[in-house]
Amino acid sequence: MAVTATDTHRTIEAVWRIESARLIAGLARMVRDVGLAEDLAQDALVAALERWPESGVPDKPGAWLMATAKRRAIDRFRRGKLAERKHQELGREIEAQREMAVPDLDAAIDDDIGDDLLRLMFTTCHPVLSTEARVALTLRLLGGLTTAEIARAFLVPEATVAQRIVRAKRTLAEAGVPFEVPRGPERASRLSSVLEVIYLIFNEGYSATAGDDWVRPALCEDALRLGRILARLAPEEPEVHGLVALMEIQASRLRARVGPAGEPVLLLDQDRGRWDHVLVRRGLEALECAQSLGGELGPYALQAAIAACHARARTGAETDWARIAGLYEALGRLTPSPVVELNRAVAVAMANGPRAGLELVDRLASEPALERYHLLPSVRGDLLFKLGRLDEARTEFQRAASLTRNARERTLLLERVAACAEGPR
Amino acid sequence: MRFMVIVKANKDSEAGVLPDEKILADMQKFNEELAKAGVLLAGEGLQASSKGARVRFSGGKRTVIDGPFAETKELVAGFWLWQVKSKAEAIEWLKRAPFEDTEVEIRQVFETEDFAPSDPTGKLRAAEERLRQQVTSKR
Numbered sequence: 001m002a003v004t005a006t007d008t009h010r011t012i013e014a015v016w017r018i019e020s021a022r023l024i025a026g027l028a029r030m031v032r033d034v035g036l037a038e039d040l041a042q043d044a045l046v047a048a049l050e051r052w053p054e055s056g057v058p059d060k061p062g063a064w065l066m067a068t069a070k071r072r073a074i075d076r077f078r079r080g081k082l083a084e085r086k087h088q089e090l091g092r093e094i095e096a097q098r099e100m101a102v103p104d105l106d107a108a109i110d111d112d113i114g115d116d117l118l119r120l121m122f123t124t125c126h127p128v129l130s131t132e133a134r135v136a137l138t139l140r141l142l143g144g145l146t147t148a149e150i151a152r153a154f155l156v157p158e159a160t161v162a163q164r165i166v167r168a169k170r171t172l173a174e175a176g177v178p179f180e181v182p183r184g185p186e187r188a189s190r191l192s193s194v195l196e197v198i199y200l201i202f203n204e205g206y207s208a209t210a211g212d213d214w215v216r217p218a219l220c221e222d223a224l225r226l227g228r229i230l231a232r233l234a235p236e237e238p239e240v241h242g243l244v245a246l247m248e249i250q251a252s253r254l255r256a257r258v259g260p261a262g263e264p265v266l267l268l269d270q271d272r273g274r275w276d277h278v279l280v281r282r283g284l285e286a287l288e289c290a291q292s293l294g295g296e297l298g299p300y301a302l303q304a305a306i307a308a309c310h311a312r313a314r315t316g317a318e319t320d321w322a323r324i325a326g327l328y329e330a331l332g333r334l335t336p337s338p339v340v341e342l343n344r345a346v347a348v349a350m351a352n353g354p355r356a357g358l359e360l361v362d363r364l365a366s367e368p369a370l371e372r373y374h375l376l377p378s379v380r381g382d383l384l385f386k387l388g389r390l391d392e393a394r395t396e397f398q399r400a401a402s403l404t405r406n407a408r409e410r411t412l413l414l415e416r417v418a419a420c421a422e423g424p425r
Numbered sequence: 426m427r428f429m430v431i432v433k434a435n436k437d438s439e440a441g442v443l444p445d446e447k448i449l450a451d452m453q454k455f456n457e458e459l460a461k462a463g464v465l466l467a468g469e470g471l472q473a474s475s476k477g478a479r480v481r482f483s484g485g486k487r488t489v490i491d492g493p494f495a496e497t498k499e500l501v502a503g504f505w506l507w508q509v510k511s512k513a514e515a516i517e518w519l520k521r522a523p524f525e526d527t528e529v530e531i532r533q534v535f536e537t538e539d540f541a542p543s544d545p546t547g548k549l550r551a552a553e554e555r556l557r558q559q560v561t562s563k564r
Contacts, residue, residue: 014513018462061517114461144510221508228463255536278467278506 008053016045017144019062024141025116027069028179034123035169038141040076044069117142118233119179121226124168125194128175133168134197136161142229143222153219154204191234195243195300198226202247206254220251231286241290242301248283249307252276268316280311302331321351338367346379354386374403378413385420394420427466427534428507428515433527434474434500439493441473451523459507464518468505506534 020041027037044065058064124137139145139153147165151158182190205219227244234240256274259265287308290301297305306327313319328344341364349357361380370376381396394417401413437444444452459465471477475493494500509515515531522529 010511010513011517014511014517017510017514018517225463225508229461232461232463282466 005053008057009049011057012045012048012052015048015057015061015065019065020045020144021117021120021142022062023065023069025120026066027073028120028123029116030070031073032179034120034141034172034179036076038169040069040072041065043072114233115181117229118181121194121230121233122181122190123172123177123179125190125197126172126175126177127190127193128177129168129171131197131200133164133171134193135200136164137168138197138226139201139222140165142226145222153216153222191237191239194230195239198223198230199243199247199300201226202250206250217251217254220247220254223247224251231289235289236293238290238293238295239298239300241286241293242298242304245283245286245290245304246300246307248279248286249304249311252279252283252311267310268319272314275311283311284308297330299331299335302327302334306331319350321347325351338364338370339373342370342376342379349383349386354383358383358387372403374400374409374413376400377403381416385416390420426509426511427536428509428512429532429534430505430507430515430519431501431530431532432470432503432505432524433529434497434502435527436497438502439473439475439497439500441475448523455522458521459505459518462518464507464509466506466508468503470503471501474500 023041023044024034024037027040028034031037031040047068048061048065052058121138121142124141125134129137135154136150139150140147145153147162148158151161154161181187202220202223205216205221205223224244224247227240227247231240231244252275253267253270255276256270256272257265265271283304287301287304290297290304306324309320309324309327325344325347328340328347332340332344341360345357345360345364348360358380361376361383364370364376367376377396378400381393381400384390384393384396397413397417397420401410401417404410404413443449456465456468473493477492477494479490479492479494481488481490507515507518509518512531512533519529519531
């Protein structure tokens with residue numbers, strides 16, 4: 001069978017997806033500039049697109065790309081040096097710096113690429129960049145996504161993403177962000193930035209903030225892939241496994257969250273047989289991994305532990321709500337917030353009855369952060385309804401319906417308003 | 426998307442002969458590469474068909490047939506489940522696998538037709554979902 005140009009292009013795309021992050025990471029260590037590294041990698045990709053359709057795909061395409069990019073790097077350094085000789089006014093000091101910066105390319109290639117990938121992840125998620133820039137740069141350099149793919153995923157014009165990436169690379173260069181894995185006290189905060197970026201990508205896929213589809217599974221997959229890669233690169237970090245566990249378990253429910261008519265299905269009403277049990281198992285394993293590393297669970301691991309309580313229950317009725325309430329309490333201690341407290345109230349109500357839950361909810365009534373938050377009256381209404389206090393429940397549901405911006409949710413809440421007139425089911 | 430990669434049996438696997446150390450080491454290295462790339466979701470090797478059985482359905486009748494089964498090359502001896510972006514990516518990964526004389530099959534797994542577009546409601550009781558948003562927005 002003849003290999004067509006389209007086949008070769010598909011193969012090159014696939015090779016790029018497999019190799020690009022390692023390629024860029026390896027190059028970045030050599031040239032100490034992530035932006036330049038990506039340019040070099042892109043040069044190599046262009047060369048492959050030119051040559052492979054005729055020459056065929058080499059046996060070791062990754063090595064071919066690296067060798068090509070390396071040649072380009074050397075060319076650029078040579079040109080740089082020539083330019084310097086012509087501009088001696090730049091001074092000897094710069095010359096000396098250049099000299100030091102000319103990398104030992106061969107030595108660099110043989111080193112373990114894993115450390116480079118980790119360095120790259122810390123760099124693309126550097127706090128000097130805006131959140132949007134971190135997300136775009138991470139998807140591009142580590143996820144192997146094209147600018148067009150990122151633009152589609154976030155429903156913004158391609159030019160916007162392209163500009164974000166260009167600016168991000170410039171910012172990194174101007175700020176002189178070193179290509180390294182941070183150590184000491186800085187490491188923890190930098191790691192949490194990496195985790196935040198990955199989870200942001202996941203969430204954009206899990207409940208899209210824009211567009212007609214409310215889930216975009218491809219983004220969830222990209223985030224999961226990044227998380228799984230990170231778990232191999234930094235296996236000693238419990239929160240990395242915690243985040244992976246959380247994402248695996250949440251992703252396991254993707255196909256059960258939507259009913260046949262496209263309607264959302266509540267967690268407790270989901271057909272648990274439709275959960276993806278491969279992902280559930282992976283999530284529980286990752287959580288075990290986080291727990292086995294010892295110490296107090298971090299926010300991601302705690303959320304994963306909560307998700308795991310649901311994942312382990314064969315039916316909604318088997319859910320260990322007391323344990324969930326305890327985990328929310330621990331989470332509230334780590335990251336105090338009225339929303340966590342509201343979640344705890346729901347779990348307490350499920351474990352100990354609506355009266356106990358209502359007590360907690362009532363303490364939140366004066367929280368300014370929840371003033372416009374429709375879930376507070378919605379939860380309160382539900383608990384009042386269960387207690388048979390229908391008039392009060394009705395008022396709460398009405399208030400919740402007036403606060404929500406989501407049409408489907410409003411319909412649901414107005415149905416509950418109507419149900420209050422009929423009495424408890 | 427996901428692909429199941431199906432490895433076929435051979436005389437050795439059917440005879441219950443374990444692969445030699447070199448092959449095992451190569452395969453372990455390959456698995457490690459897959460895991461490091463975030464591609465490997467699951468994978469298992471299967472024991473010889475002599476330890477398996479078949480149930481034949483014919484109308485309402487069920488007949489149990491014990492292994493071993495003859496058509497060695499058609500038997501499944503192991504599988505991987507890979508998460509990749511395209512069939513081409515799955516092929517590229519498979520080309521890197523340390524096999525010698527065999528044929529390995531790639532099959533796409535059904536999914537995503539389940540993801541109908543709609544709006545989110547009913548986050549009421551999906552407690553951890555709300556929390557997720559809160560944790561994200563807080564930082």
